Amino acid sequence: MLRIAIPNKGTLSQPASQMLRDAGYRQRTDPKDLICRDEPNNVEFFYLRPRDIATYVGTGDLDLGITGRDLLVDSGVAAEEVLDLAFGGATFRWAAPPGTITSAAEVGGRRIATAYPGVVERYLAEHDLKADVVRLDGAVENAVRLGVADLIADVVETGATLRQAGLVTLGDPLLKSSAIIIGRPGHAPAGVSQLVRRLQGVLVARSYVMLAYDVPANLLENATALTPGIESPTVSPLHREGWVAVQAMVQRADVHHVMDELYELGARAILVTDIANCRL
Numbered sequence: 001m002l003r004i005a006i007p008n009k010g011t012l013s014q015p016a017s018q019m020l021r022d023a024g025y026r027q028r029t030d031p032k033d034l035i036c037r038d039e040p041n042n043v044e045f046f047y048l049r050p051r052d053i054a055t056y057v058g059t060g061d062l063d064l065g066i067t068g069r070d071l072l073v074d075s076g077v078a079a080e081e082v083l084d085l086a087f088g089g090a091t092f093r094w095a096a097p098p099g100t101i102t103s104a105a106e107v108g109g110r111r112i113a114t115a116y117p118g119v120v121e122r123y124l125a126e127h128d129l130k131a132d133v134v135r136l137d138g139a140v141e142n143a144v145r146l147g148v149a150d151l152i153a154d155v156v157e158t159g160a161t162l163r164q165a166g167l168v169t170l171g172d173p174l175l176k177s178s179a180i181i182i183g184r185p186g187h188a189p190a191g192v193s194q195l196v197r198r199l200q201g202v203l204v205a206r207s208y209v210m211l212a213y214d215v216p217a218n219l220l221e222n223a224t225a226l227t228p229g230i231e232s233p234t235v236s237p238l239h240r241e242g243w244v245a246v247q248a249m250v251q252r253a254d255v256h257h258v259m260d261e262l263y264e265l266g267a268r269a270i271l272v273t274d275i276a277n278c279r280l
């Protein structure tokens, strides 16, 4: 049975379970449950602190885990990224009061508050800098105001917490994070490739829609240039002479723009439908 670690709380917890449900796996119904067995799929899910997940996967006690890229880096565990799950996106950044520290080169010699000392120390080592890393558990943005540190290094999503604390970011992000599946290098037990394919199906279904429309046959080339699909669009004859029906997958982010262009070209009955899941 495949054994997989899932975040039990925090930002990544709900979306991780939802993604697995969308891929056809059973998930816990009570948020206090720590284990959920999915017999038909031969998978057992273990609900763990996202920060601990790399440790379980790295030791080989669990086969796979869902965690954040920043948490994996912070752990220092030699687990590998198997698939980017495209949720839980955030950057990991330096921040300080405006006008105090203005470039990343100036972080050397300072007191840096963070809940991710592993990420910060990796950066300092790579840039040949020395600094005093103050490890905190959370609410790191308060550290400068309270005099514990000169700057912070923390997760930034909307930037609202930084603004509220009167801090501004400086320099480039130390890293760009999102939820990922991690595994142990060289360890690919039965069921892993099926799980990855299923999740890839969910990712595609989330980023594409199915577009269907009718168009005069003499405009087909122009229309399909707008909707080339993945392999190629499906074209079917219509009962009405001189018209065809076209179906193609289109990037969700582009669909309104593509519909406008198709309508202007002469296409009609342009319909968009969600894709529940797919295997490409």
Ligand SMILES: Nc1ncnc2c1ncn2[C@@H]1O[C@H](COP(=O)(O)OP(=O)(O)OP(=O)(O)O)[C@@H](O)[C@H]1O
Binding pocket: 007, 009, 010, 011, 012, 050, 051, 067, 068, 069, 070, 071, 088, 089, 090, 138, 155, 156, 157, 158, 177, 178
């Ligand atoms: N707005 C956000 N705040 C915190 N973490 C976020 C955010 N958006 C994405 N993440 C990602 O979530 C992971 C951190 O999750 P974790 O559960 O440890 O902290 P949390 O969501 O802040 O919850 P808690 O503060 O209750 O521990 C990291 O990979 C981080 O990049």
Ligand SMILES: O=P(O)(O)OC[C@H]1O[C@H](OP(=O)(O)OP(=O)(O)O)[C@H](O)[C@@H]1O
Binding pocket: 137, 138, 139, 140, 141, 154, 155, 156, 157, 158, 159, 160, 161, 162
């Ligand atoms: O850029 P934003 O959208 O404001 O999000 C980022 C903030 O959210 C998280 O804090 P959280 O509320 O989880 O508290 P914590 O610091 O105690 O973990 C994170 O640690 C940042 O402080």
Ligand SMILES: [Mg+2]
Binding pocket: 138
């Ligand atoms: Mg937090």
